[in-house]
Amino acid sequence: MKYLPIGKDLFVTNRKKISARLKPKSVAIFNSSDIMPTSADGTLPFKQDANILYLSGIDQEESILLIAPDYQDEKLREVLFLRETNENIAVWEGHKYTKDEAREASGIRTVKWLNEFESTLNTILAETNHIYLDSNEHIRNGSQVETRNDRFVEWCKANYKLHEYERIAPHIYDLRAVKEQREIDMIQHACDITEIGFRRILEFTKPGVWEYELEAELSYEFLRNRATRFAYDPIIASGANSCVLHYVDNNMQCKDGDIILFDVGAEYANYNADMSRVIPVNGKFTKRQRQVYDAVLRVKNEATDLLIPGNTIPEYHKAVGEIMERELMALGLISKSDIENQDANWPAYKKYFMHGTSHHLGLNVHDVASVYKKFEPGMVFTVEPGIYIPKENIGIRLEDNVVIKKDGHLNLMRNIPIHAEEIESLMNP
Numbered sequence: 001m002k003y004l005p006i007g008k009d010l011f012v013t014n015r016k017k018i019s020a021r022l023k024p025k026s027v028a029i030f031n032s033s034d035i036m037p038t039s040a041d042g043t044l045p046f047k048q049d050a051n052i053l054y055l056s057g058i059d060q061e062e063s064i065l066l067i068a069p070d071y072q073d074e075k076l077r078e079v080l081f082l083r084e085t086n087e088n089i090a091v092w093e094g095h096k097y098t099k100d101e102a103r104e105a106s107g108i109r110t111v112k113w114l115n116e117f118e119s120t121l122n123t124i125l126a127e128t129n130h131i132y133l134d135s136n137e138h139i140r141n142g143s144q145v146e147t148r149n150d151r152f153v154e155w156c157k158a159n160y161k162l163h164e165y166e167r168i169a170p171h172i173y174d175l176r177a178v179k180e181q182r183e184i185d186m187i188q189h190a191c192d193i194t195e196i197g198f199r200r201i202l203e204f205t206k207p208g209v210w211e212y213e214l215e216a217e218l219s220y221e222f223l224r225n226r227a228t229r230f231a232y233d234p235i236i237a238s239g240a241n242s243c244v245l246h247y248v249d250n251n252m253q254c255k256d257g258d259i260i261l262f263d264v265g266a267e268y269a270n271y272n273a274d275m276s277r278v279i280p281v282n283g284k285f286t287k288r289q290r291q292v293y294d295a296v297l298r299v300k301n302e303a304t305d306l307l308i309p310g311n312t313i314p315e316y317h318k319a320v321g322e323i324m325e326r327e328l329m330a331l332g333l334i335s336k337s338d339i340e341n342q343d344a345n346w347p348a349y350k351k352y353f354m355h356g357t358s359h360h361l362g363l364n365v366h367d368v369a370s371v372y373k374k375f376e377p378g379m380v381f382t383v384e385p386g387i388y389i390p391k392e393n394i395g396i397r398l399e400d401n402v403v404i405k406k407d408g409h410l411n412l413m414r415n416i417p418i419h420a421e422e423i424e425s426l427m428n429p
Contacts, residue, residue: 001059002226003269008107010182011057014175015078015107018055019069021171027071027124028132028168029156030055031148032063045229049149050363051134051172053270056080056106060097064117065108068124075110076124084113125160132168138368169368177360177369178378183271184403184412187361187380190231190273191401191412193266197221198277198416202426207256207281211236214260215250222266231272232365235263238281242395243388245355254281259289261395265365272365274382275413276399283427285420289394292387293420295327296396299385303357307381307402307409313358313371320357324349324385333389352387361401379404380412 022028030052036044048059056065062083071077085096099111112120125131133156134149157165179187197218204217214236222230237247238254242261254260258281265273278293280286285293303320328334328349338348358381360367367380384399400413417423 002223002228004226005105006057006186006269007182008057008105010180011055012107013180014055015067017175018168018172019067021175022067022069022132023130023166024070025128026130026132026166027066027068027128029152030065030134030168031152032058032061034148035061036145048270050176050270050368051168054172054176054363056108058082058097058102058106059270062114064114066121066124068128071124071127076120078108079110079112079120080106080108081112081114081117081120084115125163128163130164130166131156131160132166134168137167137169137173138364138366139371140366173368174370174373176362176367177373178376179362179380179403180378183362184378184380186269186271187273187401188412190227190266190268190271191275191416193222193225193227193268194264194273194275195413195416196225197264197266198262198275199426201262202279202417202423205254205260205279205281205427207254209254209281211238211241211250211252211254211260214254214262218264225266227266227268228270229267231265231267231274235261237261237395240390240393242278242393243390244395245388256282257286258393259285259396261397263397263399270363272361272363273413274361274365274384274399274401275416276384276386276397277416277418277423278396278398279423279427284424288392290420291331292389292394292396295331296385296387296398297418299323299327300383300398300400303385304383304400304402304409304411307358307375307383307404309375309377309404309406311375312373316358317356320385321347321349324353328352328387331387333387352389353385354388355386357385358382375404377404377406
């Protein structure tokens with residue numbers, strides 16, 4: 001891994017929290033991600049399953065974690081299974097965890113090779129009533145690919161028909177929504193790396209530069225500062241592209257007089273940053289660009305103040321929509337009549353601001369939690385309002401990452417330039 005060791009204390013704490021959620025005489029089972037094929041003998045870069053990582057820190061394929069909190073033999077209450085390495089694997093693929101290294105990384109005392117999994121599981125299940133199985137239950141999951149967890153669910157139910165099966169996702173998702181301080185530290189580090197990349201962009205950008213050149217500059221700074229990768233496919237959208245929400249081609253030349261919308265973030269230790277900024281290609285916003293920019297910034301600042309304990313995502317988004325209505329009316333984009341005659345299911349402001357303002361952030365960019373869960377201290381959210389005017393080639397989205405605190409909030413991107421005057425100053429030293 002490119003990142004520095006996280007420390008086992010976080011994972012010990014996380015396992016204690018999930019253990020407290022399980023019914024008596026239970027076992028919870030977590031699998032690593034697959035290495036996904038492309039074609040021929042190609043594969044995609046490995047990306048560990050967030051749940052097993054959250055509980056063990058083990059960032060390696062073909063790993064399984066068992067948690068059986070009240071099993072009589074203490075040595076089998078937490079068991080980690082790893083792919084056994086050998087000289088051939090070391091030559092072709094590189095170093096894999098030894099048992100001692102896995103113990104140190106995870107804090108799990110009992111580490112076995114995968115060939116012992118079925119016999120160990122059989123031993124534990126002889127004294128177990130409930131089996132908690134993992135699945136991807138994110139509300140936006142639309143994957144048609146069968147995962148290692150999916151295959152394991154089928155295998156387990158075929159071989160242990162009479163046990164009671166439970167869903168672990170609602171429990172671990174609820175826990176992952178509220179971050180430990182060590183997790184917040186790593187998200188902060190991802191944000192700090194993102195800042196380094198963005199400041200490089202402010203120095204590099206000029207008329208005639210290509211979007212992919214800007215992507216390359218970001219990639220350079222991210223990797224040289226130990227980021228694992230981009231947190232997601234970077235959006236570097238100039239001119240009309242700035243109005244395409246998920247534009248990722250990044251293949252157009254940036255023209256004098258246009259703006260560039262950046263939606264990028266670094267990933268560090270599997271924790272993610274998610275930043276949006278907009279800059280003028282020539283270093284100076286036009287009057288109209290500045291009007292829209294400042295309107296979005298005002299919405300972002302007011303929306304941030306609504307990220308307080310006790311609020312919920314539906315209530316929050318409704319309130320932000322009302323703020324956006326005011327700004328769009330001031331910009332002459334919607335009228336009072338538009339609001340009075342709007343469809344309640346698709347308010348007038350949605351013509352220019354069609355996405356949500358915030359989502360959970362953590363081990364996943366769109367991190368897991370019920371949308372109805374009340375905000376609590378320790379939750380981390382994006383704040384990303386936008387206004388998109390295709391007829392004017394203006395798309396403005398401004399996004400920070402914010403931790404909810406008992407007495408307010410902490411902006412993890414507080415040091416990343418966002419005010420128009422500062423951006424123009426840095427682009428024209």
